[in-house]
Amino acid sequence: KILQKLTKAGIVKSFRGIKGGFQLAKKAREITLFDVIDAIQGPTAMNRCVVDKYSCRFSDVCTVLPVWVELRGKVEEYLRKVTFEKLARARKAKKKSSISSQDNSLDMLRRTMTGG
Numbered sequence: 143k144i145l146q147k148l149t150k151a152g153i154v155k156s157f158r159g160i161k162g163g164f165q166l167a168k169k170a171r172e173i174t175l176f177d178v179i180d181a182i183q184g185p186t187a188m189n190r191c192v193v194d195k196y197s198c199r200f201s202d203v204c205t206v207l208p209v210w211v212e213l214r215g216k217v218e219e220y221l222r223k224v225t226f227e228k229l230a231r232a233r234k235a236k237k238k239s240s241i242s243s244q245d246n247s248l249d250m251l252r253r254t255m256t257g258g
Contacts, residue, residue: 144182151181170230176221186221187214 145164148154155167166173179186187193192210195201 147181151177153177153181171225171227173226174222175224176218179221186218
């Protein structure tokens, strides 16, 4: 289902048939971590009231809500700066340094992609 969501978001293309599969629909430098997370899990937020202020009856008087909103903005801003080109370069650099570092990077990327 992850690849279906990424296809729907225009991040990857799918090909049917014996030689079918998936490939990036854009250049790696045009795909951000934000794009992938948003396509897979939807809006990023530390608290649901940031996405839907009507989900909490205290949102009109909550003094913490602006903090959550600001934090969400900063997280999204950062994720929009992390492209898959940067991730690939980082992986390549780590691969040169040691195989164990590469395994850790791949595990981190997998956890990020699967939300685990």
